[in-house]
Amino acid sequence: MIVQTYQSNLVLKILRSGEIYHAKPNLSLKGEYQALIDLLGLRCECPIFAVVKGKRQNTGGKVSGSVRLTLDVPEKLVHLTEYAEWADFLYAFKYTKPNNYRSLRPDCEEITVRRYNEILHNLKTQKPVSEYKCPQVVLETIHPAWLKNAKVMGKGNLFSRLFHR
Numbered sequence: 001m002i003v004q005t006y007q008s009n010l011v012l013k014i015l016r017s018g019e020i021y022h023a024k025p026n027l028s029l030k031g032e033y034q035a036l037i038d039l040l041g042l043r044c045e046c047p048i049f050a051v052v053k054g055k056r057q058n059t060g061g062k063v064s065g066s067v068r069l070t071l072d073v074p075e076k077l078v079h080l081t082e083y084a085e086w087a088d089f090l091y092a093f094k095y096t097k098p099n100n101y102r103s104l105r106p107d108c109e110e111i112t113v114r115r116y117n118e119i120l121h122n123l124k125t126q127k128p129v130s131e132y133k134c135p136q137v138v139l140e141t142i143h144p145a146w147l148k149n150a151k152v153m154g155k156g157n158l159f160s161r162l163f164h165r
Helices: 009-016 027-040 083-093 113-124 157-162
Strands: 002-007 048-052 067-072 078-080 100-104 137-138 147-152
Touching: 002 009, 002 137, 009 067, 009 147, 027 078, 027 083, 027 100, 027 113, 078 083, 078 113, 083 113, 083 137, 100 113
Parallel strands: none
Antiparallel strands: 002 048, 002 067, 048 137, 067 147, 078 137
16 A cells, blocks of 8 residues: 655665654653554554555654655555544543543543544554545654655755655
8 A cells, every 4th residue: 555654864864774764752742642553453653654555544754754745555554533532532641541541530521431432443444545534644653665765855954854764
């Protein structure tokens, strides 16, 4: 499956050196990422997010990275979520019980238990890519063999493009 992800120049350097890239945990979203890892049965410290090339996207990711990587990932290694469901989960997570993302706090009035359980179910359930409105790809790693193209984003960075090849 052809996917695109926005990463730092360091990720591109790792891949071009022939190494597999493993994301490190984001401390501000550690609980949310651990929940997603559990829901999807991932074997990683931190998920890597991407989009399906040619499908609707909610974000270009340009805020979080300076290199757009186009990857050809084996479909069996691609996990999908609906972008809106992930956004709803991020909002609802702050109302969960400490150390138990599967349960809402008893005083939570912002979201119903039924809706929260639906979000968890929807995140976990894998469907064909055509059934997602805005598919979000979740990867455990990025292998150098998957790299098909890398484009340095931003203006005025000819030197950067030449230097990071």
